[in-house]
Amino acid sequence: MKKTQTTLWHTSLFVGVCVISLGLSLACAAPPEKKAEKKLTGAELYAINCNRCHAERYPTEFNSGQWQTLMIHMRVRANLPAKQAKEILKYMKEEAGN
Amino acid sequence: MKKNFNSRILGTAAASCVLGLTVSPRASAAISDEDFNALKSTVQQLQSERAQDKQQIQQLQQQLGETQSLATNAVEKADAVAQAQATPVRNALHNFTMVGDAEIQYAKTFGNNTHSGFLLADFAPIFLYRANDSILFEAGFDVMLQNGAEPVSGHDSGSSTSVGISFAQLDYLINDYVTFVGGYMLLPLGTYSERSAGFLNKMPDGPLGREFLPGAGAGAQLRGAFAVGESGQMITYSVYGANGPSSLDGLDGAGSLDLGGNVGLLNNGNTGNLHTAPSGGGRLGWFYPWAAHKDLEIGLSGQTGVWDDAGNHNWSAAVLDAALHLGPSFELKGEFINSWYGTSDVGTVHPWAVWTQAGYKLAGLNLDMPVINDIELVGRFDKENDAQGTSTDRYTAGFVYYLTNTLLLEGDYEWLHSRGPAALPSNEIILQMSYGF
Numbered sequence: 001m002k003k004t005q006t007t008l009w010h011t012s013l014f015v016g017v018c019v020i021s022l023g024l025s026l027a028c029a030a031p032p033e034k035k036a037e038k039k040l041t042g043a044e045l046y047a048i049n050c051n052r053c054h055a056e057r058y059p060t061e062f063n064s065g066q067w068q069t070l071m072i073h074m075r076v077r078a079n080l081p082a083k084q085a086k087e088i089l090k091y092m093k094e095e096a097g098n
Numbered sequence: 099m100k101k102n103f104n105s106r107i108l109g110t111a112a113a114s115c116v117l118g119l120t121v122s123p124r125a126s127a128a129i130s131d132e133d134f135n136a137l138k139s140t141v142q143q144l145q146s147e148r149a150q151d152k153q154q155i156q157q158l159q160q161q162l163g164e165t166q167s168l169a170t171n172a173v174e175k176a177d178a179v180a181q182a183q184a185t186p187v188r189n190a191l192h193n194f195t196m197v198g199d200a201e202i203q204y205a206k207t208f209g210n211n212t213h214s215g216f217l218l219a220d221f222a223p224i225f226l227y228r229a230n231d232s233i234l235f236e237a238g239f240d241v242m243l244q245n246g247a248e249p250v251s252g253h254d255s256g257s258s259t260s261v262g263i264s265f266a267q268l269d270y271l272i273n274d275y276v277t278f279v280g281g282y283m284l285l286p287l288g289t290y291s292e293r294s295a296g297f298l299n300k301m302p303d304g305p306l307g308r309e310f311l312p313g314a315g316a317g318a319q320l321r322g323a324f325a326v327g328e329s330g331q332m333i334t335y336s337v338y339g340a341n342g343p344s345s346l347d348g349l350d351g352a353g354s355l356d357l358g359g360n361v362g363l364l365n366n367g368n369t370g371n372l373h374t375a376p377s378g379g380g381r382l383g384w385f386y387p388w389a390a391h392k393d394l395e396i397g398l399s400g401q402t403g404v405w406d407d408a409g410n411h412n413w414s415a416a417v418l419d420a421a422l423h424l425g426p427s428f429e430l431k432g433e434f435i436n437s438w439y440g441t442s443d444v445g446t447v448h449p450w451a452v453w454t455q456a457g458y459k460l461a462g463l464n465l466d467m468p469v470i471n472d473i474e475l476v477g478r479f480d481k482e483n484d485a486q487g488t489s490t491d492r493y494t495a496g497f498v499y500y501l502t503n504t505l506l507l508e509g510d511y512e513w514l515h516s517r518g519p520a521a522l523p524s525n526e527i528i529l530q531m532s533y534g535f
Contacts, residue, residue, distance in 0.1 A: 039328045047390040048330045052423065053293045054534065055503040062195070069195045069228040072269060073236055075277075077292055079334035079383065081325040082274035 042091025045084050053078065059095030067092045198223035198238070199534045201296040209524030218243045219530065220296060222264065237266035265314050279319040279338075282361060286321070286336040286381040287311045287399050288417040288433040297534030300457050300498050302508050306480040306490060307435045307451020311415055312357040312401075315340035317376065334383040334397075342377025342403040343413045343439075350406035352441040352486060355413065377403025377413070391426040395419075411440030427462025431455055444486075453480035457498070474498040476510070488518025504534040 040048070050056050062070060067089060075085040200221045206214035221241040228234050239261055246256040267281035284292050291313045294304060317340030324333045344360035346353075360372045379401030387393035397419045405413035414437065421431035432454030440446050455478040461471040478494040496510025508530045516522040 040330055044390060045330060048387045048393065051391055051426065052393065052395070052421065054298045055500065057503065065193060066195045068231070069193055069226050069234065070197070072228060072231075072234040072271065073197075073226050075271070076234070076269045076279065076321070079321060079323045079332075079336070081323040081332050082271075083325060084330070084332075
């Protein structure tokens, strides 16, 4: 029992180290692109964030007031940075057309 | 001579008269009837054209008036809209929104003499009420319909409906980096509990191992995110305190663990925690997108605290979650779940599980076939061990057919290899219609 537990912990540790290493590698690989980094638009942030968990919802599915409510819900649920959430909300309200 | 001169004058005058009488008719005869008629026709045509011009001018003036009227109305409407937006109408429903999901299933479990059947898998509305731009109250419910049991024989009879609260929480956006969440909240142990709605999960049922973790808990939480640069990369965090798991019977045996209770209000109406202290937990995540629909998310979360009434033993969990998207068509995600708790009868019990799920949308093949383009193939492997003699391996293959972006037809076949006293039923086939609203 104890051996299995120890093995699992070692496996967890190994996976954790691998994942963190991968993360650091990607993070370190990022700087060359940083020069070309531009501020993302609301539409781009919408494409990046919303599709992570669900099929994209069309802006016209809800009105502006509803989007305002939904964006607080999604900002909390998906842990979105405030500025990104505001850009996405601006885009959704503009595209909602009402 | 004078007489002669007068005669000459008279003669000249007479000649002139004769000449005048002779020439005048000749001059009149130079404008013929044809010329006169042509001239008359021309005049009439000019008069007609003038009348038409007048008519056209009148029409243009009328159109101009209408256009000016429309423009004035448009300006008035725009002003009214701007005014309405500046001062939104406040009524009972302006900031109330309902979302959620509903699922119906047709399922067949093999090997235990049951027949296939239709079932209402779930109706799960989420009510959102926005008090202002910083405060939101949200509550999710699960409505379930289940057969009842005949009191004497225990055979299925009649039905009963249960309504359960999945979560009910107050969200307060303190600033750009910190949000307070309080109430009965979804716990960020991994990501599945916060992303498990039927139309989010691409399988008709959940992965193994989630039953080793509490899905929600009564408590308070601080959470937020920090953007890293302008590329969409971010670090996310959650820190919370909750009553935590408790004991079914107050004792500390291995079978006494209760992950679903201890919500603060006791059954005698008093308030309190069933054990000595609340549990603490949190999650740290990193999200790295390098293009739209291409991203990696990794999170590490955990919780620990006492669970038995006497407060002698801890229950703890650690979850490693990851999700990878390689374009709009490919997704890979999974969790590694570790939990352990002390007991008085068998020492430390260590349930653990791992699940991984992949999906590929056939639209990625760029075939010009509408039906094929709406299909996503999914596969899952999950494995769990409850550390009390039962272990299960499961392989699942299935599909999702996107009727719309939120109406999904899902189906899968599950191969189970389950051993032990709490072994799961045999292979299963499930079809599900899932709708997100």
